[in-house]
Structure formats: C-alpha cells, structure tokens
Amino acid sequence: MDGERKIKIALTKGRIEKEAVKIFERAGVDCSEVINKGRKLIFHNMESNIDFVLVKAPDVLTYVEHGVVDVGIVGKDTLLEQDKNFYEVLDLGFGKCKFSLAGLKNSDFYSGYNRKKIATKYPNVARSYFRKLGQDVEIIKIEGSVELAPILGLADAIVDIVETGSTLKENGLVVYKDICSISARMVVNMASMKMKKEEIEKIINKVQVQINEMEKAAR
Numbered sequence: 085m086d087g088e089r090k091i092k093i094a095l096t097k098g099r100i101e102k103e104a105v106k107i108f109e110r111a112g113v114d115c116s117e118v119i120n121k122g123r124k125l126i127f128h129n130m131e132s133n134i135d136f137v138l139v140k141a142p143d144v145l146t147y148v149e150h151g152v153v154d155v156g157i158v159g160k161d162t163l164l165e166q167d168k169n170f171y172e173v174l175d176l177g178f179g180k181c182k183f184s185l186a187g188l189k190n191s192d193f194y195s196g197y198n199r200k201k202i203a204t205k206y207p208n209v210a211r212s213y214f215r216k217l218g219q220d221v222e223i224i225k226i227e228g229s230v231e232l233a234p235i236l237g238l239a240d241a242i243v244d245i246v247e248t249g250s251t252l253k254e255n256g257l258v259v260y261k262d263i264c265s266i267s268a269r270m271v272v273n274m275a276s277m278k279m280k281k282e283e284i285e286k287i288i289n290k291v292q293v294q295i296n297e298m299e300k301a302a303r
C-alpha cells in the first residue's frame with residue numbers, strides 16, 4: 085500500500101453505482117460508506133487508497149476527460165452519445181440493455197417518402213445510426229419519457245434505451261430495429277493510464293477477476 089498513489093473513481097449514481105459497489109466490495113474494497121451514504125457525494129477510503137465520487141451519467145466523462153478523477157464507471161449509452169477522450173478498459177457485464185428504434189405498434193415507419201422525425205435523449209446516437217443507413221431524418225431532442233413523442237404526434241419514431249421492454253409495451257409501442265447492445269463500462273483518463281499505470285492496472289485486474297467469477301457462477 086505504501087507509496088501507492090490515490091485513485092479517484094467516479095460512479096454513475098443509481099443502478100450502476102449499486103452494481104459497481106457490489107463488484108468493488110467483492111474485490112475487497114470497503115464500500116460501506118458509499119452504501120450508507122445519505123446525501124454525501126465523495127468518499128475517502130484510506131485502506132485501499134481509493135476515493136469514490138457519485139455523479140450523473142453525462143458528468144462521468146467530463147470528470148474523467150479533465151483528469152480530476154482517474155476512472156469512471158458509466159453506461160455504454162453515455163460513451164456512445166458523448167464525444168470525449170478516454171480509454172474504455174472493461175465491459176463490466178451489468179446494466180445490460182440496448183438502443184432500439186421504436187414506434188407505434190400499428191404504424192409503418194418504413195413506408196412513404198416524407199422526412200421522418202425521430203425523438204430521442206441521444207441525438208448523436210440517433211444521428212449516427214441514420215447517417216449509416218443514408219437516411220435523412222429530423223432529430224428532436226427530448227429529456228425523458230421519450231415514448232410520449234410518437235403517441236402525441238411529435239415524432240414518427242424514437243431512439244431509446246430498452247431494458248425489459250415494459251415501458252414500450254405499456255405505451256403501445258414496439259421495437260422496429262435494434263441498434264446496439266449496451267452495458268456498464270470502466271473508462272480511464274488518458275494521462276492517469278500512464279502516470280498511475282500500476283495502481284490502475286491493479287484495479288482493472290481485481291474487477292476483471294470478479295466479473296469472470298460472477299459470469300461463471302451465472303452460467
């Protein structure tokens with residue numbers, strides 16, 4: 085432990101934080117303060133020389149890119165949406181869901197020649213999907229409850245995250261096309277990867293061992 089440099093880790097608040105904490109605990113990092121956090125947002129763990137900070141998903145990469153934290157735990161959806169610099173080092177295997185194109189059950193998205201309107205919280209992901217298809221669409225940015233957009237007639241379809249599919253189903257929407265799979269990832273600041281190589285590799289390896297064990301147990 086002596087001489088080891090401190091590693092700051094940004095966790096995405098909420099579901100990802102809870103799953104990540106389980107893995108860190110299994111890897112021998114005491115996360116009891118994070119588990120019983122109240123409204124606290126920053127946690128110093130003297131024993132393992134790790135600090136955890138809790139932030140919203142889009143802010144994880146901002147902190148990582150600026151180097152004020154060394155490591156981030158965040159969904160692949162955020163990585164795909166944001167144009168930031170970082171190393172993506174691990175697929176953590178939880179937070180599994182997908183990006184899909186979806187819309188009203190009885191509407192034929194693929195018919196007609198009109199320029200389609202797409203509502204989404206992820207404009208860059210949607211733009212890049214349709215650009216690859218060579219289809220010119222209008223992207224409308226929505227902050228949440230995107231499923232409402234086709235129902236209210238704001239858009240012809242949505243690009244959104246589908247996990248269980250129940251939000252789509254309960255609102256009369258169906259998947260038209262799956263775009264890509266998503267799961268939680270570990271990312272590392274580019275300078276930290278060089279300057280704190282030993283400490284960061286140790287964390288990556290510890291977490292990788294736990295992911296392998298959990299995957300083996302789930303089989």
Ligand code: PRP
Nearest residue numbers: 228229230244245246247248249250251
């Ligand atoms: C996400 C997503 C869908 C829903 C999908 O929304 O945008 O609405 O989860 O999950 P399901 O397939 O299991 O139903 P979130 O809960 O993040 O809230 P939001 O709609 O306010 O973004």
